[in-house]
Amino acid sequence: MGKNCAIIVAGGKGTRMGKGINKLFLKIKDKPLLAYTLEAFEKNQYIDSIILVSAKNEMEYCRSEIVLKYSISKVKKIVCGGENRQQSVLNGLNAIKESDIVLIHDGARPFVSHKIICNGIKYANMYGACACGVKPKDTIKVKNDVGFSDYTLDRNKLFCVQTPQSFKRDIIISAHKDIMNKDITVTDDTMVAEICGYNVFLYEGSYTNIKVTTPDDLLLGERILRDFNYLDV
Structure with a gap:
């Protein structure tokens, strides 16, 4: 069976949270958001290693106050992020030593389930590239x-893409390097694959797999956590 590596992107500024610190260090029930995210991949039996991508001035804090404090043993490296998410992901990809499948996940999505992670691995093996997500609940208009x-x-044709977004390693590394050389800016990793001609399979995520962005999301996260179990969702 192949090796599976998760890249957790944790270097964002989180300005919409308005707290003055990296939102991933904010706590729900006395535990940082980033710790919940890492634990989801730590506890998944099919994840062999984790690469954590952090802002340069937060790397030591991530190591001492998150990885060591919460015993996240699968984190093999903490690497410095780049000027944008695209560069940060490429830095994470370049740090992988051995992996067949790579799952790229937002550090701000702490409620990702084992089912979503496992399906990401399964469909990446089948199709080369995949991402989870949900159908929008609201009617969407163009203004x-x-x-x-x-x-x-x-x-019925719309899909709200979440993470993890999962890929065969060779596909996503070559695609990222290709668009970087062409100076193309993207907003997520499925765009990277699509621009380079790969089809991305979309599979069912979860409405609880939220990205914590605003103070309201913290309150919602507290409610999700009351009933959340990685194995059940």
């Missing part, structure tokens, strides 16, 4: 330049 509704999108 014109003067503030009026232009038209309404077909909700």
